[in-house]
Amino acid sequence: MVSLVLVSHSVKLGEGLAEILHQMTQGDCKIAVAAGIDDAENPIGTDAVRIMSAIEYVYSPDGVVVLVDLGSAILSAETAIDLLDPEMARHVVISYAPLVEGAFAAAVSASGGDNLATVLAEADSAAELKRQQEHN
């Protein structure tokens, strides 16, 4: 089963999102949070090494989708993948979807047993689904 890594500048945002996803998936797919940095006074930020560890923690050969909030989260996630064993890195992709919508769609897709390409496509189309709801 495809696993997910949630990357956010904020621990609260990352863990809060994981909480919503767990309620939906009932723990079917593995979800790790890599959020914030190791500085108690100024915890907002992203840490490429923390993201790398999170990917390794939930990794399976079925693949991992990394979902990111914004800015340095993207650069840190790309750097984290470069740090992985190349064989593992081949099965890890970044979704550029909006974090909440993308993670939700990816979690539903992954826990339904979809493959990596499908989970990524579901995440990427999630923002569009939300836009359609507005017009209904």
Place this chain on the structure above:
Amino acid sequence: MIGKTQILRWLENCRQAMNEQRDYLTQLDTEIGDGDHGLNMQRGFSKAAEKVATVADKDIGTVLKTVGMTLLSQVGGASGPLYGTFFIKGSQSAVGKEKVSTEELISLLKNGVEGIISRGRAELGDKTMCDVWLPVIAELEANKNQPEVPLLESAVKKAEESVTATIPLVAKKGRASYLGERSAGHADPGATSSMLIIKALADAVKGE
């Protein structure tokens, strides 16, 4: 030749410069970004100094790679992966070495800058740290036959001019790009911290 003592002094000079210039970098970043650049750089290079102390007896490649890995993890903002990649890619030119020639130093910096470019995908004129690094590498290559001290002095001069040249630019990358035209009129914080890193290197080579 640039020995490991000078490389260690470079890193210590970076730590000091980021401490001293923290508020200035933050002020620049408050104008056009999210206001965390000073603190991020100060934290990153302070942590890097702590880690370097544990590998100071190792080769230059190991020292610089340690700095890069620490910056990746400790900076927090986009400059973490960018400067982290700079030191990690640069370190590959100094594996197993206790000293580097001028030519090797230039190639170390150039490999690092190529790392920044492939990571950040910025181009000249996007109002980023690349607007300092690209002219500086060109300046170093043009003067590569000069002795180290004047060579690096000319690089610092070029870096300072390049920072000033970012003032009228409109940002195309990072948080500042959300501001569009409003990002013009301020020096780029990443360009400024890059200049500080180059100045720290020149001072170290001069023995300061």
